[in-house]
Amino acid sequence: MMPAARLQATIEILDGITGEGAGEGAVRPAERVVNDYLRQRRYIGSKDRRAVTALTYDVLRHHARLAWWLQRGRGSAAASRQQLLAYLLLCEHEDPQALNRLFDGSRYAPPPLTTEEAALVERLEEAAREPEQPPAWVANEVPEWIMPRLEAAFGAAAEQEAAALLQEAPVDLRVNTLLGSRADAVAALAEEGIEAAPTPLSPRGLRLGGRRALRATQAFGAGLVELQDEGSQLAALLCDARPGMAVADVCAGGGGKTLALAAEMKGQGRLLAMDAEQARLDRSAIRLKRAGLSEGGGGFVERRAQKNLAAAEDLQGTFDRVLVDAPCSGSGAWRRHPDARWRLTPEALEGYKAAQHDVLRQAAVLVKPGGRLIYVTCSLLPEENQDQVEAFLADAPDFAALPLGEVWAQVLTVPYPGEDPYLTLTPARHGTDGFFVAIFRREEEA
Template sequence: MRLHRNLCFAVIDGLHKIFNENEYADKVVQQLLRRDKRWGSRDRGFIAETVYEIVRYKRLYAEIANVKEPFDRDNLWRMFAVWATLKGIKLPDWKYFETTPTRKIKGRFDELSKTRKYKESIPDWIDDLGIEELGESAWAKEIEMQNEQADVILRVNTLKTNKKDLQLKLQSENIETEVIPNYPSALKLIERANVFKTEAFKNGWFEVQDASSQLVADFLDVKPGMKVVDACAGAGGKTLHLASLMENKGQIIAMDIYESKLKKLKIRARRNGVHNIELKVIDSTKPIKKLYGKADRLLIDAPCSGLGVLRRNPDAKWKLQPEFIENIKKVQSEVLEKYSKMVKPGGKMVYATCSVLPSENQDQVEKFLTSEAGKDFKFVKDKKILAHKSGFDGFYMAQLEKNK
């Protein structure tokens, strides 16, 4: 493989923004890919995959390159040289690579790979937390899996098409997919491709949504005609899934504290042909109180550490701080306490997170059930999904029912 100067410069610029300006990797990569219209899919793939790979293994590559944060551009080129050397890519005779100790890099890699915090490239405190909550064996497998590149999974929009027709449509656009057993609405891309440019996407035939995430709407047990509240809707991936399960019948109230996210949901709903969603910004306690005792179903897709989705957001492990975890647990408890009041007697609620930590998951549910707010609820079932067991994102979901 030959390195092209303009593509490498794009990677370095992206890493500078992510590591030194604290920008989000997915946003930075999107900006980089728009930089030059002449770049083909291979060029764009190189930029995206290289940026994510170096972000994923920042601690390991920085240690091998013997550089410390904040990284200046020379430091970033050294880390890039480590990445390229470990990939077996011949370094061109550019000034940035003049002093690269190629032989030492491989030896250093072998040496550091004996220690998990370097091998899997994670902060000490996250490693300690993972061991404490999941145990040594499960955590070792989980964090290794969280460094694998995630598959691209589509969710078929059954309001507009079915799995077979979507497969044929994508095939006509040179995109091959395969069915995933036990995931009724999911298709997996056999090779990565930009699905957002397809006619099928523009026509609202599918959304990109991980297989684990697709289980949440199913878990809520909705029926057409119900009044359903999605209390932390965000940009609405699960809201849209609920709408298709309800066959566009009944009412979904999609709520979030961020109006900007609900605006994105509005655009997505239009493309999906969904028209039973009402959007509500949570700008005070009023919108919640108005719905006390009204919801047949309530989804609380709670804010969390995101430690189940590091494969998709590798920069999150560098942005996370121990105090954030403690604060988010308080938020989860408050959200459960306040939002659960929207469920009517006999109604059901699902509490979900994209975390693998029991302290954010089953511990929160147990705490809620023994609280004043949770005394009218009973535990029905839950599902704990670890990435190393499922092959998909780490997730948790618990279904609770309110007494009649």
């Protein structure tokens, strides 16, 4: 593809995410739109796919600033062409003559600039010469109502944390120790021309040097490695699931943490993956098989759809470890999904908080005396993290918080990177996605 053709493809994708193609007032998940667009155009080569995807995400990472500039230039932030024009002019510093050459209406190129668009470019260029300081929420690319929450969580470091959420996330892998060691995985990937280095905190992790077609590799196909952020790996390791234990993953979804728990248990004991929706559990079947794990019929891993955990009387008080990877805003993973921050609303956050409240209390009844309840979110917002666990402890006198530093020292050899009693991992401080972990122990029966 010529550079102009890449621009036209980007405009069409952006239109499907936030423009007319998304429907009035809608914002479709970028990953889904990009994948659908490229799947329908398999003639586009891998290099062009990477370039178009990267440009799309770069525009999305500048969403608030572009909208702010377009408003001042009397443009429209909902117009995909105008978003891209503003990005090229203000972020890539293309001059107007270069834009006219790229938007020339030739085959596969964007149509020429209209008189209105040309005037917009002039106004944006003039405004850029006399820059005006945007509000903090615009400069940090977060919704206006989110900025005070980040400031409450991180104080003076809030802007540093917001800036880190704009960076491209690394590609992290978890080595499946049921099938090989980290050294085995490094060697297997090297044979296929992929460089991988150990992650600094997780003893099961590898970090790739750049983006690669991992799913096409032998190491992935054979189940030796799985895609999983280092922070997510650490959350699973902190469950301290051991061979012979009974362990429940009650918000299992696609099974990422279920697979990690299974490896730590070495295929011995009982591992129950639960979710409110059977469809989400079904997505884990292929991953379980690839990882070399048996399922059902006496197999090590069981799957069970269960909307109300408290109604599962046969499970109450039977588990050594219960992991609650709670539904949440996903604010800690905004590096990977920069468009998700603009889909989050105060109403949606209230819904997540209600779900967290319910699932935490329902899951507690599954823990046996002396067992542990592990609460995890991929959120950086206090009301989904500390506020939730403090409210839970007030309601559950038979549970006590375990200092995370003590648990960390029991399962990991690197120094503890957080503060007690809970652990918050962030992109700025630790290079991981944002994660929150709290661990509670149920008191022994008298």
